[in-house]
Amino acid sequence: MSSSLPGNLGSVSTTGGPNLQEYVLQGTILDQSAEALVHRLRALCDNVDQGLETFRDHEMVFALHTGGQTNNQVMLRARRSLDQADSPWQLRYLGQTDLSDKSRAVTVRSYLDALTSDTLPAFLNDIGFRLDHEFVAKGHMFRKGKMKVLVSKLFKFQKPNDLQNLEAMTSSRLVELSVVAPSGSENIADDMKVFAEQLKPLVSMDKV
């Protein structure tokens, strides 16, 4: 396996589909203020007719070391919903941030995903990936057109596979504004920036 795999993998296009990219803006907000943000988002977003959409997801990040250097590794993310037991697992690959255009207001990274059955972690183990870290994200999901806003609190496991005893990682929440779109759709970034502006006093969203 060549050492340039992470880069290569990012440029692999899914067969038949366009080359997808994820446009991301991130920010954090303290737990105390999270409620205000949720209120703000309820006013701005679309899917608020039937109450708030909550979620509880478990994400496992697997890494495959591809060379002698420690930082040269491929990361794959396996994620499942804890709310709906029968929902599929999702395998996600997030590429490295595209730094070609410094003027861009949002993070752009290549994105590949697939929905799989529940044997995904075992399969990843079998092909040489090792669990790097895992966490549980709880929070709310909002949508505004193509944009998805996740306000989530991250928890870590105290004991492996023990979903009952979770420990909060920080006293703040992660706010993530993301759009998955074919590469080259630039006006998305502007839309996202405009939306992020509207959350400004509460949370400052920026590229990572």
Place this chain on the structure above:
Amino acid sequence: MDPSDHTGLTLSVESLQEFQVQEIGLDGQETYAKPLSMSENLAKLAHKIDFSEDNDDKKGDETRPSTSVKEKEEKDSKEGVGTSFQAQQKQPWEAVKTKLRDALTEVSVLYDVVNIARMNREPPYQYMVLEKVSGETTPTTNEIAVKLLEKKKSLEGAAKILHAGAVSMKHTSSSDKKALVEQKNFHDELLRLRQCWRLKRVGNSILGDLSFRTSGSRFWHSGTFEVTKTTEEEFEAAERRGIQPCSLKVTVPSDLEGTSYIRVLIQEGEAEIASAYLMHSRRSQISLDAHWQERLEAAQNVLFCKELFAQLAREAVQLKASIPHIVVGNQIISSIIPGVQLVIRLCHDANMSSSHDVTPNFLQAAPVREKNANQNIDLEQSLHQLLRELHHSNLNGPTPRPVTTSFTFNNKRRRLAGPLALDRREISELQQNECVLEKILKQSRHIVLRDRTAKVLDDMAAAIQDPLIMVHWSVLQQPLQATVKVFISSPGYEHFARTSMQLSIGYEDIKAILKDGRTVSLSYQEKDLKNLLTCQLSEHRVNAVFDLAKSLRMQIIHYNFFVGVGPAPKLGNSSAVVVATPNGKRIIAIRSDPVEGPRVLIQDENNMRDKTDVVTDSKWEVLPSGFKEVDMSKIPGRNFVHKMDLLMGNLAHE
């Protein structure tokens, strides 16, 4: 020196040293200071002037007037030398200073005079007035005349100014007030407008949004309208025409002006079965002078209709049907069942009459509406609902699980398609989404079926009195489902036989659930239901007689709904029942043919047999012979079951 004395003594005359000696060197050489230039000299002199001194002197004089003369003299004598020296020193500026002081004095005096002249007209006098000593001069009549003239002139001037001021105030107050009121009204109206409509400010103009974009519409039309202030001329023009003027004016895009509605017709040949108007009769005509709220609502309705029609037309073109849908201009024609068409028409009345005389058009339309007074409003409502549902689904999808998956998988099964390894056919099934046109077609098909069913049931209930057909429509109906219960009974004998049947009307067929649990599926053709009902009526008769016979303790010999013997009926099956009187003497046979009606036969008694010794048992005494038909029309009774009741009663007691 004496000029006359020429003794030859020469005296050298040397002019005095003009320049000051600055220093004398060790060798005796004198270094002279350079003479001052003109400007340097001026500066030097100016430096010597003590400006404050003079003031101080003055102040001192004023503040200390009581200083003794002696003291002053002493002081003066003391300072005598100094002052003279200073006077010499100040020489070049003295004149200037004096002149300035004089000027100041004069100005001060002038100021005082002016003040006295201005303020001292009325007592209490603040200033002393210098008056001519009375008696010295007497005012001449000429002077009085001049004074009078003067006063008159000044009064006139003052009056003119006051008048001009009053006029201008009067003018400005009225126009200002109006402008102010207008301004206030405008802001009030704007506030009210903002409560109902989305507004934003672009540059100097205020733009509003009529579109349904925020509720999920993806229609191309921006639906922008402009809000402006009514100009004064327009305001006045409105007042002149006797219309309540409004300080706020909305400008709606020209293609959204007027009124429009969507007309849905179900046509069978040329006749209309059902039609629905998607319109507000109150706003059947909107004038330019109407209130902005009405105008905006009408414009939004136009936009909605346009979007709805555009959506339907697009679907009509895309949908593949056995009989293709036709889209011509503002009309979509699609066939729902053979011979019946659904016509969806976008009617737009762009005519915006600016006056109030909109009634003629309105009245013309009224009779048409009255004719359709019993139109059903299902289609109208569902058209509204369907588009709104579409809007809603554009905005609200199910939450993807896990949340990081994309929104494109709007269906949970679709998300599971990969993990569950669904095949191509299953996935294509998942992806089939019903569009608005399909839904409306289904609904109209249902309406046609429902109306036909109702018509058949009503006709038959009216035509057939014996037995009675009772129809109970369920009050709660769904767009695609209606249920109706049909009861067949004979008056007076309801507790005996009661045949019930439930019809559930869908959009493709009618399901009839019969009393015995059989389910019959009927097509859209009226004949099917008619036939089914006819058969049910025939069965009901036999059934009623059967129940009656049982209650009269008759012996049931034979009871069958599907008689296999005898002439085959033209429709369905003949049913028959054969009963014997309790004493066994008589046998009654009833055969009911769905088309021919019931036939009642009574076994004839034949006592022709002679008594023999061989056959002694009394039961052989009466041997039945053939059956004879009863002419039911000759038997009294309200209905068939009543007649049978009488007949059986008679025979039983023979």
